[in-house]
Amino acid sequence: xxxxxxxxxxxxxxxxxxxxxxxxxxxxxxxxxxxxxxxxxxxxxxxxxxxxxxxxxxxxxxxxxxxxxxxxxxxxxxxxxxxxxxxxxxxxxxxxxxxxxxxxxxxxxxxxx
Amino acid sequence: xxxxxxxxxxxxxxxxxxxxxxxxxxxxxxxxxxxxxxxxxxxxxxxxxxxxxxxxxxxxxxxxxxxxxxxxxxxxxxxxxxxxxxxxxxxxxxxxxxxxxxxxxxxxxxxxx
Numbered sequence: 124x125x126x127x128x129x130x131x132x133x134x135x136x137x138x139x140x141x142x143x144x145x146x147x148x149x150x151x152x153x154x155x156x157x158x159x160x161x162x163x164x165x166x167x168x169x170x171x172x173x174x175x176x177x178x179x180x181x182x183x184x185x186x187x188x189x190x191x192x193x194x195x196x197x198x199x200x201x202x203x204x205x206x207x208x209x210x211x212x213x214x215x216x217x218x219x220x221x222x223x224x225x226x227x228x229x230x231x232x233x234x235x236x
Numbered sequence: 237x238x239x240x241x242x243x244x245x246x247x248x249x250x251x252x253x254x255x256x257x258x259x260x261x262x263x264x265x266x267x268x269x270x271x272x273x274x275x276x277x278x279x280x281x282x283x284x285x286x287x288x289x290x291x292x293x294x295x296x297x298x299x300x301x302x303x304x305x306x307x308x309x310x311x312x313x314x315x316x317x318x319x320x321x322x323x324x325x326x327x328x329x330x331x332x333x334x335x336x337x338x339x340x341x342x343x344x345x346x347x348x349x
Binding site: 127154155157159164165166167168169172212214216217223224225226227228229 | 240269271276277278279280281284292294295327329335336337338339340341342343
């Protein structure tokens, strides 16, 4: 079955640095991958969607890469700010023929002032 | 433009009672997803609905759980004869289509005593 792995350990970085989060997946070749942000006690917020034919996508200080050979997506936040502190989730569509989405457990990012 | 609305935000039920969770999607969205999230765990897909149709319920327990999305009114997730293990945060998300980003509501936190 499909599996998503995100680094469960919290990531602490200094303000102004670039944060890089990893999402690895197995047993599947998704057509696209999504990244969400979740703050404590709140619902996830959509950030970026990248398709299999796109190597990289950017939105303001955010950048996502999608390597279908390595089965990996990297999520970068440049010039990080304390307000970027949150849990970041990656999500894949389910296998063809289903509509379920599979979410990783998320990586908690803390940006230190 | 109002976002996804869920109510109640908090729900306390005794074992054996019924829980009804409501979700109003964003305006113009006809696709609704329900997820369950336990502390420190990822979002688990439960069911995907379009107006008046259940498209994929592969993540929903066969017994005690049901979902609907009527032509008029909100989507409802119903849990009958709740047990302590049903205690969790339940999120719904809406999207304009099946291959688009999802917009999440604030969640309903169900506590079974």
